[in-house]
Structure formats: C-alpha cells, structure tokens
Amino acid sequence: MPTLRELELAFVRGMFDATEVAAESFVCANGMAPAARLAIYRNNIVHNYREALRDVYPVIERLVGEDFFRFAADHYIPCHPSSQGNLHGFGGEFSTFLEQFPPAAGLPYLGDVARLEWNWHESFHAANGSAMAIDQLMSVAEAMLPSLHFQLHPSCRLLASPFPVDRIWAANQPDAADSVTVDLAAGPVRLLIRRRGDAMAIEPVGDSEFALLTALVQNMPLQAALDAAQVVDANFDLAAFLVQRVSDSTLAGFIVPTSTAIGAAALPGRGQRDQRSRLQKRDLSVNRA
Template sequence: MTTCAPTLLELQCAVRRDLLGLADGDASGYVVSDGLAPQARLAIYRNTANSTLLTALKLTYPAVQALVGSEFFEGAARLFIEQCPASNALLDSYGALFAEYLAHMPEAASLAYLPDTARLEWAVNEALHAVDAKPLDLQRLAQLDEADLQAVRFLPSPAVRVLESPFPVDAIWRAVLSQDDSALATINLAADPVWLVIHRGPLGVEVSRMAKGQCRFTAALLAGRSLHDALADVPDAETSVWLAHLLASGCFVDVCLSNQASSRTIGRQDT
C-alpha cells in the first residue's frame, strides 16, 4: 500500500506547526534522516526561527532590554515566543502583545513602569513601519461650510499613535536609549501622568507630551469621532490651536463628512 505524497501546502503547514512547537506539529514523517534524526533536523530550523523572533523583539524593545538586562529579557522573550508564536512572516508586526505579557509576568512585577515602557516602544515601532501616506492638503478644509463643520471627520495617518501612562515613560525611554544614567537617576516615578503623541514626521518618529484634554481630543479624532463631538467633550479654548498643530504635523490624511444616514468623502485626495 502506497502513501500519497503531501501537497506543498500540507507540507508547509506541517513544517510550520513543528517550527512553532505547536502540539499538533509533526513534520518528521516528511523528513529524510540521512544520518540525522528527522526531529533533530527540524530542531535546527526551530532554533533558527526562534532566534529570528528573539532578534525581532530585541530590535523593537531596546529600552526594555536595557532596563531588565539581556539575560532576563531573553528568558522572558523566549517564554513569550513559546506562548505567542508568529502569525505571519512580517517581523515588524511581531511582538504586539509583549507589553501585556510583561504586565502579567510575576518576575517583572517590581518594575511597574516596564509594561508602559514597552507600550511606548511598540507605538514607536508601529509609527516607524507604518505605510507612507500623503498628509491632508489643508486647502481642502476651505471647502467646508458651517454645516460641514458639524459632521467633518479626520482620517488619521497610519503613523500616529497616542499613549497615556501614570509613569514618565518618555523620559525613561530617552534616558535609557541615550545611556544617560544621571538623567535616569533624576526621574520621579511618582510624578504626574504623561499623555503622549507618537508620530512619524519628515525627521523620523517623534514622541511629544500633551495635556490631558489634548490627549482626549486627539484620541477621539483618531477613533473617527466627528470634530463637533470631539470638541464637545473637551471645551477648551486652546483646543483649536492644538488641532492646528495636529494638522500642520501631518497627523491626518483625509477628511470626510458623515451623519446618521450616510458618509461621503470631500474631494478625496490620493494617498
């Protein structure tokens, strides 16, 4: 009785499950021993795959690694890789859940600021690798009449994020990456919370602080709420100035009008 050869897809899926260490992974039946056991051969590729994911995490979270040390970081990263295998081949997208993993890791509990530092590094990573998009042409806003302004929504740039933390994670991040021990020593973890906007501009990724109201307003616009609703939640006379700053910084790529019944784009521009 002959056994049908697997299709290429079946073979790839079997090898993938084995490389990721999944319970149902067993590609050894498709591997010729030739002096080395099939599982030993597969282990070579599994180690290579894990090393690649470990390198990806190191590149994304350099400040976290510096804060906890290489040995601790590698141990935590390898456990994370076992529990959260890669879902695609795009390494820049791997590690989104690492901050949450650190937040629930008992060994890291004494470093309460560590998860938010990781969240900041992930936001920087997302902004850095986001697709390019042409900033909104501010002249197009002149097309809006008073009624339009009640329903206008801003479509965010793929390279902008907001983050709130009870810890000064931006100061920690900068001090660690610049290896400025004196600056790190002066950081007060009990200081006021920080609200951050992370955005990739012409000079690279920028991390800037903003006021709490500005953060609420920015987050509302990024979430797709209308300008009218976002302003209603933050009745601050300075909000219009902050909006001008966001627009000038290229944080939006398009505008559209929407109401309860329909949504339409105003003279949509190519991105």
C-alpha cells in the same frame, strides 16, 4: 499517509515545542536523526524571533538585562508566533505579556514602556501621509463642520500611561547620560508618537487634546471629539488646535459625510461663525510667520 495540512501542522507544533515529536515520523534520517534536523529549524526560527524582539524593544532589554530579556522572549515566542511572513508585525502583544509575566511583576511600568516602543516601531514603518492645508477646511460649509471626520497622519500613535514612560525611554537611549534617574511618581503622561519627515518624535500632549485626538482616532465626528475635550477643559481652544495640528501635519485630511442631519448640532462656544473667524485670523498670523 498524512494530508499536507496535517504534515504542516505537525511541523509548526514541532518548531515551537521540542517535546512535540509527531513531525519526526515524517522526516527521513539520511545520516542525521529527525529530531536533530528539526532542532536546526527550531533554533533558527527562535533565534530570528528573538532578534526581531530585540530590534523592537531595545529599551526593555536594557531595563531588564540581556539574560532576562532572552528568558522572557523564550516564553513569549511559543505563545505568540508571527501571523505573517514580515517580521515587522511580530511582537505587538509583548507589552501585555510582560504585564502578565510573573517574573516581571516588580516592574509595573514595563508594559507601558513596551507599548511606547511598539508604537514607535509602528510609526516608523507607517505609510507616508498626504498634507492638508487650512484652506481646505475653510472651504467647508459652516453647517457641515460638526460632522467632519478628521484623519490623523498614518504614523500617529497615542499612548496614555500612569508612568513617565517617555522619560524612562529617553534615559535608556544609547546617548543618555549614565547618571540620569527617573522619578516613577512623575506620571501620568499622554503622548503623541509620530514621524515628522524622516525624524521620529514623542510629544507630550495635554489631557483635553489627548481626549480629542483619541476621539478622532475612534472615527468620531468633530462635534463629538470636541465634546470629549471639553469634558476635560471647558475652555478648550478648537481653533488653535486645528491650526497647530494642520500646520504640523498631525491632521492629514478629513471626510465630509455624504448625508448629514443638520439641525441643533453646532460647535459650542460662541458659535460656528466665531470659530471660523478665529481660525481665519490664526491662519493669517501663521502665514506671516
């Protein structure tokens, strides 16, 4: 007599591999062959997985066609079954799968288009974030500024690609003109994907800002994030960045470390005091607008 775990494992294997027959010995015929009973379950499960992928990746399906998409999905599903009951989390590895799928080798941009769609999907379903005010930042002691850890809005996602995936995505929306063409040599792109209220947005960002945002996502303190930005652009304007990204809620908050070694570290440029002065002036101009 099999244990419950052995029975469950045999059933799961049978759901994703029609040649796996171990589960059939545990199923009563009762007017229908065990293989036929299991096939009903298998077909329903695979159908639900396919539909979940279609919901997340409509642009991919439009690019490759319905038949190829189904073909790719049927190869993907057995290798990457959902690890949770909520299918919102299913399909996250599809971009990497497409890059490694030999029949799709002639479409090198496909993986990054899939990453854009997955980021869109995650952003759409992300939690609502709290807003912060620039006054909160102004209340922090100057010596603590380099060590602040900023938090992005929960819906924010970053994507870098050598291909113009934002234009490919836009050209394959239901309301796009049929005559739109995309120059694949028009990349690379650095994108911020996020939700603004109830609306979704895909925003191109500059290389230096992308470097800073990436560092913040990696939980680097402000000083290290600014260093990353200034490797790309020595004249990166931190004050302008903070005002813009606080006002549009890309930055949702920050953490002040409980203990910080304060010494040689200082925001570059003309010093922390100058950065704070410029931040105040920019904040006043925003408030008047």
